[in-house]
Amino acid sequence: MALFSNPQHAVVVLTFASLLYSRTWEESVNFARERALDTRIYVPEILDASNYLSDNEIADRVSQFSEQVKNAVNILTNKDCLFHAMTRFPGFFSCSGVVFVSQKMGQYVKNIFNILTRDVETIKAKERSGGIDYHLLKDGNICENRFVLGKIILRTLLYRNTAERGSIKAEEDDKMQVTNPPQKSVIKEIPQHSDKNVNEKRILKDNNHVKPNKGSKQVKLLVIQFEINCSTLGG
Template identity: 40%
Template sequence: MTAVRRCTDLSSLPSPAPLLSRLSSAASRLLQMRKYGSRKEDGGRLRNGRSSSASRPGFIDPSSWKYFDSRAVGIPAGAIPRNCMTVLQMLKRKGFEAYLVGGCVRDLLLKRAPKDFDVITTASLKQVSSFKTNTTQVKGNENVNCSEETDGHDEGDILRWKDSLRRDFTVNSLFFNPFNYRVYDYVNGVKDLRKNKTRLAMEMKYMLSYGAAESSIRLLRKYGLLDILLPFQAAYLSDQLKGKSSDRGLMLMNLLANLDKFFSADRPCHCSLWLALLAFHNALVNSPQDAQVIKAFAALMHFGTWDIAIEFLNEDVGAPVTYVPEAFGRSGAKVDNLMERTSHLASLVKSSVDTLTCLNTLKQSVVRYPGASQFSGLVFVSAREKGRVLGIFNGLDSDLTSYDKRRGSHGIDYKLLEDGVTAEVRFVLGKVIMDTMSAESPCASTDDAAALPRAAADVTDADHRPLSMLFRSGESE
C-alpha cells in the first residue's frame, strides 16, 4: 500500500512545523488502525498500546474490562453478512463459543463495511473442518477466518482477555457476540478509537482555523496526508492539477485563501466555518451552479435577507467569475427563478455535509475520480459538529422571502466566531464566498502567500502575524 509507506516515512522528513508533525503522527496511527485482520505477535508479546494492567506479568485487573450493548454503540442487527452468521450459528449449534474479533468489530463501530470477518472459537481447527466449513473462506464475497483459542480453558473473560493481549492494537482487540449483542473490551479499545478521532479533529482545527488553511492543505497534499484526512479534496486537487504546475485559480484554494485573510494565530475561527466551506465546495463539484446563483447564496448568508442580497447583486456590475467545474457564466435567470435555484443550492450543500460524517457518502463522492489514491475510509467529524454545520444553512432551503438572519453589526465579532455562534459563522462564510466569486478580490496563491492582508487594520504585524507565514519554508521543494 503506497499510501501507508509514504506516511509512515514522515518521521524521517523535515517537518515545517511541530503542528504538521503531530498531525502526521496522528494520521499514521490511524493508518495503522486500518490494517484488516488481526496479526499476532511472535512469541506471545503484548501488543502495542496495551492497558496498564497488562504491564505486570500474571496480574489481572477486571475493573478495566468493559462490556457494551452492540445496539447502543451503533452496530445494527443486520450488520453481519449471512455467510458470516452461518459460520457462527454452525459453531454455536455444535456447542462451541464463537466471537467476531479484530478489525471487523472496529470497522462496525466506525460504521464501515468490514473487508473480512475474523472468528475466534473454542473449537479446534480439526473440529471446525469436521462439519464442512472452510476455515479461510466461505461462499460469498466476505472472508471469514477462523482461529483456535490457544489456551486450554473452556471459555470466559480470562480467555478473551489473554487473546486480546496478543493483538497488535487496542482497537483490534474487541470481541463481538452477535447472539447476545455484546461487545467485549478488555484493553480500552473503544476509548482509544474515540480518542484518536478526537485528537485528529483537534489537530485539523489547529491547521485550518488559524489563518493557514491554504498553506496547510498544500502541505498535507505534499506529504501525502491529504489522501487520508480529506480524501475528496485530495482527489479533486489531483484531478485539477493534471498537467499544471500551480494551483492558482482553483476554487478550493481560492476559498481557503480568502478564509485565511480573516484569521491569525490570535484570532482563530470555529471549525464549523471551514467544515461548512468544504461542504459548500463539495456540493459545487458534484452539482456545478451558475455564478449568479452562487453569489446570491453567499450574499444571502452575509447580509441576512433576500431583498438586501438582491440589492447587492443588482449593484454588482463586475464580470462573473467562473471556475471549472464548480461555477459557470451568468445565464440571465430571472429573480424568481434565481430564488428557487438559490434555495436548491442550499439543499445541495446541506446534503453534502454528509461527506464529512458518513463513510458511504464520502465514498460515493470520491468515486467520481477514478484516478484517486486508495480510499482511506476515514471520517473524523463528530455528530455534534455535523449539527453545527447544518445549523448554518437552516432556512436557506425553504421560502427565502421570509428569511431574515440580519445581525446587529457590520464587523466580525471574533469572540462569537471562535465560539461557533451560528450567526457569526454564517456571516463570515458568506463573505468568504463573495470574495472568491469577485474578480476584484485576488487571492493569495503559491507565489504570493506573503501578501495575505491582515484580518483587522488596528492589529499590528507583531501581534497579528498570519499563521501561514510559519509554513512558507515548507512550501518550496
C-alpha cells in the first residue's frame, strides 16, 4: 500500500530492502545502483531508475518511505484507516467482512522499520551466516524478521524471472542430451550354424552383463528344445 500510494525510485526501494537484509549503508547503496534497472517491470509502483539520485537524496527518501510503510500498517489494525485507504477501490466495499490484526502486533510490525526512519547512513551490518534462523524467527526476534522481510523484497524485485531461467536451463539440458545422447540397447541378429546346417537367430544386446535368472534359464531350455526339434525334422 505504501508503494501504491507513493511510488518510489528503484534505488530507494532496493536500498530500503538491502538495509533490512543486514547490509551496511554503503553496501546497500552500491547494490541498489547496480541492480536498479532489473526492477523496470514493477511500474508504476517503482519509478524510472534512469534518474540519478545522490546519496543524501537516497537517505532522505528511504527514511520517508519507511515512515510511509509504518503508517500503512494502520490499515491492518484500524477500521477507519482501512476504509479511508480503500476509497480508491470501489469494489472493496462489497466485501462481506474484514479481518484485523491486534494493535500489539501492528506495533511490532512498525518496530521493524524504526531503524530506517533516521540516520540510515550509520546503520551497521550484523554478522550473519547467510541463512535464516527459524528458531529466532518463530520466537519473533525483530532482527530476524527484518532480515527475512528484506530477503523477500529483494527476491520479489530481482528474481522474478524464474520461469525464464527455467526455460534457459531446459534448452541447455536439451543441447547436452543431443551432444551426449543416452546409451540405448542395440539389437543385433547374428546367424549361428549348427552341425545340421540349421540357422539359428539369437537376439543379443550390447549390455550383456546381466546375471542369469530363472527366466533366462527357461529361454535357454526352449532354445535347446528348438534345436533338437529342428535336428529331428532335418533327419
